[in-house]
Amino acid sequence: MHISEVExxxxxxxxxxxxxxxxxxxxxxRERGLRLRPHTKTHKSVxxxxxxxxxxxxxxxxxxxxxxxxxxEAEPEDLLVAFPIVGRAxxxxxxxxxxxxxxxxxxxSIEVARPLSDAAQAARVEIxxxxxxxxxxxxxxxxxxxxxxxLAECIRMLHGLVFEGIxxxxxxxxxxxxxxxRAMGRLSELVGSICATFRSAGIEVKIxxxxxxxxxxxxxxxxxxxxIRPGTYVFNDMNTVRVGAxxxxxxxxxxxxxxxxxxxxxxxxxxxxxxxxxxxxxxNSSEESCGxxxxxxxxxxxxxxxxxxxxxxxxxxxxxxxxxxxxxxxNHICVAMNLHERVYGMRGEHVEEVWKVDARGKVQ
Amino acid sequence: MHISEVExxxxxxxxxxxxxxxxxxxxxxRERGLRLRPHTKTHKSVxxxxxxxxxxxxxxxxxxxxxxxxxxEAEPEDLLVAFPIVGRAxxxxxxxxxxxxxxxxxxxSIEVARPLSDAAQAARVEIxxxxxxxxxxxxxxxxxxxxxxxLAECIRMLHGLVFEGIxxxxxxxxxxxxxxxRAMGRLSELVGSICATFRSAGIEVKIxxxxxxxxxxxxxxxxxxxxIRPGTYVFNDMNTVRVGAxxxxxxxxxxxxxxxxxxxxxxxxxxxxxxxxxxxxxxNSSEESCGxxxxxxxxxxxxxxxxxxxxxxxxxxxxxxxxxxxxxxxNHICVAMNLHERVYGMRGEHVEEVWKVDARGKVQ
Numbered sequence: 195m196h197i198s199e200v201e202x203x204x205x206x207x208x209x210x211x212x213x214x215x216x217x218x219x220x221x222x223x224r225e226r227g228l229r230l231r232p233h234t235k236t237h238k239s240v241x242x243x244x245x246x247x248x249x250x251x252x253x254x255x256x257x258x259x260x261x262x263x264x265x266x267e268a269e270p271e272d273l274l275v276a277f278p279i280v281g282r283a284x285x286x287x288x289x290x291x292x293x294x295x296x297x298x299x300x301x302x303s304i305e306v307a308r309p310l311s312d313a314a315q316a317a318r319v320e321i322x323x324x325x326x327x328x329x330x331x332x333x334x335x336x337x338x339x340x341x342x343x344x345l346a347e348c349i350r351m352l353h354g355l356v357f358e359g360i361x362x363x364x365x366x367x368x369x370x371x372x373x374x375x376r377a378m379g380r381l382s383e384l385v386g387s388i389c390a391t392f393r394s395a396g397i398e399v400k401i402x403x404x405x406x407x408x409x410x411x412x413x414x415x416x417x418x419x420x421x422i423r424p425g426t427y428v429f430n431d432m433n434t435v436r437v438g439a440x441x442x443x444x445x446x447x448x449x450x451x452x453x454x455x456x457x458x459x460x461x462x463x464x465x466x467x468x469x470x471x472x473x474x475x476x477x478n479s480s481e482e483s484c485g486x487x488x489x490x491x492x493x494x495x496x497x498x499x500x501x502x503x504x505x506x507x508x509x510x511x512x513x514x515x516x517x518x519x520x521x522x523x524x525n526h527i528c529v530a531m532n533l534h535e536r537v538y539g540m541r542g543e544h545v546e547e548v549w550k551v552d553a554r555g556k557v558q
Numbered sequence: 559m560h561i562s563e564v565e566x567x568x569x570x571x572x573x574x575x576x577x578x579x580x581x582x583x584x585x586x587x588r589e590r591g592l593r594l595r596p597h598t599k600t601h602k603s604v605x606x607x608x609x610x611x612x613x614x615x616x617x618x619x620x621x622x623x624x625x626x627x628x629x630x631e632a633e634p635e636d637l638l639v640a641f642p643i644v645g646r647a648x649x650x651x652x653x654x655x656x657x658x659x660x661x662x663x664x665x666x667s668i669e670v671a672r673p674l675s676d677a678a679q680a681a682r683v684e685i686x687x688x689x690x691x692x693x694x695x696x697x698x699x700x701x702x703x704x705x706x707x708x709l710a711e712c713i714r715m716l717h718g719l720v721f722e723g724i725x726x727x728x729x730x731x732x733x734x735x736x737x738x739x740r741a742m743g744r745l746s747e748l749v750g751s752i753c754a755t756f757r758s759a760g761i762e763v764k765i766x767x768x769x770x771x772x773x774x775x776x777x778x779x780x781x782x783x784x785x786i787r788p789g790t791y792v793f794n795d796m797n798t799v800r801v802g803a804x805x806x807x808x809x810x811x812x813x814x815x816x817x818x819x820x821x822x823x824x825x826x827x828x829x830x831x832x833x834x835x836x837x838x839x840x841x842n843s844s845e846e847s848c849g850x851x852x853x854x855x856x857x858x859x860x861x862x863x864x865x866x867x868x869x870x871x872x873x874x875x876x877x878x879x880x881x882x883x884x885x886x887x888x889n890h891i892c893v894a895m896n897l898h899e900r901v902y903g904m905r906g907e908h909v910e911e912v913w914k915v916d917a918r919g920k921v922q
């Protein structure tokens with residue numbers, strides 16, 4: 195199938211770029227001796243999870259039980275659920291997953307750990323646990339120091355659970371400008387000192403799992419860190435470009451859209467809005483941009499309704515007609531992916547493969 | 559099933575409120591002699607579309623071909639596709655729909671009308687057409703006056719198409735404050751004069767279809783208007799409250815969520831973020847609110863990541879524990895609905911019915 199036959203709006207992926215992205219992070223992890231457990235939330239696809247495993251990933255990361263269920267299809271040896279799982283029904287589903295793959299859960303409270311222990315014992319499975327610590331984002335995670343040690347001790351005492359180490363997400367580091375580099379330095383010291391405290395206490399910390407998109411290729415600089423779980427690198431997006439973690443030419447995914455109206459002078463309207471792109475705005479920016487138009491970088495995609503995208507073409511440097519198609523690199527590919535049923539993998543202008551977004555919309 | 563057994567995050571709907579909302583608009587349309595063709599983009603569900611038809615709706619409105627396909631299940635006599643359909647494959651699918659229900663398309667250019675005419679002739683079906691006119695939003699629609707008359711004339715000349723009237727969306731009227739009321743007055747004059755122009759030209763305008771959420775219950779004040787196609791009224795949301803089109807107690811839908819962490823003092827984190835609520839912000843407001851927490855209106859749901867909701871509970875007036883559940887009225891229910899597979903219809907605290915979001919994610 196030629197790209198002109200793909201119905202719009204649709205996510206199209208340049209396979210050459212995607213493969214380069216997959217290879218780059220696999221190589222980086224191998225060279226630096228880091229365990230790679232990629233977060234599947236970006237692609238939500240069994241097919242791509244398999245490719246990540248083939249390229250040396252030690253396991254997969256998911257955020258939700260439903261995503262864990264979907265990713266079993268990729269036959270990972272190991273699944274990290276990087277989210278505190280709460281609720282009886284969810285724990286039962288998670289135990290069913292744990293009968294088919296090794297499951298590790300990142301959590302930050304005894305209130306989450308205890309029911310997990312009960313469920314593991316009832317199901318006669320063993321669940322790995324990472325104690326989540328807050329290194330600056332203020333989202334989840336206990337503070338380093340005594341609260342973290344206490345959480346670890348408590349996990350170690352609970353039957354059915356195996357304390358495997360710690361997890362953190364330095365989402366407070368938005369880029370690696372001067373301030374960001376200083377924050378990276380502090381983070382490295384902090385993680386180093388956490389590891390030292392565990393050593394003094396005689397507690398083995400097998401896994402130190404952390405990192406984020408802006409810090410990805412600097413993960414090896416964080417003392418003690420031995421696992422990364424990046425997601426966005428498969429495709430990248432405008433936010434990844436914006437935080438300095440990739441170049442424009444590393445963006446593998448775009449939304450293919452069609453011009454459906456040009457009745458307002460200086461404007462075209464495309465057949466995709468917040469139901470196609472998500473309404474996520476550009477990070478680190480006050481710019482009102484809903485995405486980057488590959489065919490006309492001077493055009494400004496500045497506003498969306500659910501099904502309509504408003505593009506100011508005053509400075510587009512070209513004319514558009516109804517029926518013309520454009521590719522738009524979205525601000526945030528993970529949430530855009532969640533809105534689509536399938537993805538068109540392109541080799542040049544030809545569709546080489548079409549895959550399903552298997553874990554799409556698995557909110558529970 | 560009791561509400562405590564519903565896995566979170568999930569959309570829960572208070573059926574009493576929903577039924578009252580459905581009845582109110584059905585009554586309003588009947589009393590004012592307005593044709594009601596509700597937009598199904600809000601509920602995306604065959605079951606609710608059927609209820610709307612049972613309550614007297616003359617047909618259904620959709621935005622996309624995929625939604626039209628899904629809504630055929632509700633057996634409407636009449637389907638309005640309120641979006642210019644562009645592209646060969648999409649037109650073929652639309653013609654298949656048109657073999658099973660009367661289809662009308664709203665469009666604003668000859669570039670859209672001509673291929674539609676070709677497709678209709680090839681499929682030997684007749685497609686109704688509404689000429690879309692721009693009454694102030696600047697999205698789609700030709701300007702009233704000569705461009706609109708020219709578009710109508712052109713539609714009338716194309717075989718396979720039947721000119722049925724005009725469509726507009728006064729999305730520029732954000733509420734009915736003093737300025738909004740003046741805008742309503744101007745809108746009424748404008749629509750009246752459009753109708754008069756068609757009459758002078760001897761062109762019958764059977765359908766004058768328009769209106770929006772803020773103007774819904776004032777639709778009868780617009781001269782010449784005889785059809786409304788409201789969507790949000792089924793559930794309402796914080797935006798509907800904000801624009802003054804409903805009261806808080808008319809909000810039928812909420813997201814049920816669970817507290818999964820309280821490790822940061824003064825904050826709880828819930829198991830839903832932009833993948834559950836969408837990242838749509840509150841309209842007409844600079845307030846950083848991601849939704850209204852029913853159990854603690856003083857709590858401030860101010861930030862989201864994909865799977866995490868950050869709630870400041872400093873002024874919540876109550877304590878929360880991990881595992882506690884809250885109901886949150888979202889800013890924009892239509893886009894939230896699009897993120898969920900199913901909906902739990904509640905009678906008090908009991909789940910009376912569970913329905914599928916049939917047209918979820920039909921972007922094409």
